[in-house]
Amino acid sequence: MTASKILSNKTNLQVLYEDNHIIVVNKRAGDIVQGDKTGDKPLSDVVKAYIKDKYNKPGNVYLGTVHRLDRPTTGLVIFAKTSKVLPRLNKLFISKDIQKTYWAVVKNQPPKTADTLTHWLVKNPKNNKSKAHNKDVTASKKAVLHYKVIKNLDRYFLLEINLETGRHHQIRSQLATIGCAIKGDLKYGFDRSNKDASIHLHAKHIEFIHPVKKEPITINAPLPDDVIWKACES
Template sequence: MADFLNLEVIYEDNHLLVVNKPAGILVQGDITKSTTLLEISKAYIKEKYKKPGNVFLAIVHRLDKPVSGVVIFARNSKSAGRLSEAFRERKVEKEYIALCKGIFKVKKGTISESLLWVEKERKARVSQDDKSKNAITHYEVLEEFKNLSLVRLIPETGRKHQLRAHLSYIGHPILGDEKYGGGRIFKDRIFLHCKKMAVPHPVRKDIMEFEAKIPDFWSEFLKVEI
């Protein structure tokens, strides 16, 4: 598998592999049998370190297929357990940026709306149903273009499709996110990027911050550098 040659590695040691996930690729496999980020990353490790047999690499969090940005893999079972615990206990800080439709009247605020995952539709909906889960997203408008806003997003909770559903709910869906009202710009790519992630190292315990470069298609679409 030569795909690993294009893998953008942000950081690696004996415990972690941190990569910049391209938009349009799955982190983990599904029924489509498409090549995944996990497979590409395993091929990279196998080739670089000339490892015989199967390579251990564990998923501790995910990004949706059309989303780009920081993805952290664990390189051993102990690190996988500790990283998974850090994500569960909200010890991981995440910062996303998004291009959203429209100009925000309120430039900085918090969206606190519970979400219900609707499996039949494969999407999240704002709901007060007993089965819905609390979801909190902080946002700040960074820049405005013609009927588009560049927004920083800090999710306090980690619900499935949280950012996509919350922004759609307040009338500013993410550009290209057809599922949530953002229209279709590119196939399997939307303008949502996990730019930064700060996480406690699974062994040393110090806080490590990783940053991922914004995809080129953003600047190509806007005709300006971000």
């Protein structure tokens, strides 16, 4: 089953797929998936409000967070609508039975047109940043991704990325380590920010077998509306 229809409501939420068990939305830059110390309203609360309004539900609405995207990142986020399906979705992520594809725009040409990057990441909670090492070091976690250059733009390169692991800031840190910081990502060495504080990293595509219906699900997230992303699409 392929899902691509976008539904909009008064919260400006983009719903890409929804059934009785799962809801998948297209996260905007600046949205946080879950509440944090900023106190800003998280995307999970926006989705709860959408469900409550759409189905006229009394009382509290259940919503389980399956995974997260960084605040400046855009694209696909999956939520569980029932407590029964949440552990099943979690298991899919743990067993790597969900195929996630990202697009990233970088300024510098990668050393190779396609490659597998393997690093060991160490998270620094003080500055909320991960440092990539070329060998196993104390408190590190192995990180593996595959990338390929899929388009040459006037001043940038569009990479398609598939993750083997899901580490903190993995794509951002690993690409920066090979000299390819993502456009707008000041934290990882890009020379200037984007006007909307986003970075050009988008969770574009996801494939998995529905944990209840047992049918294949394929979902694509439309790109943000800006000049660079439009050039990537054309």
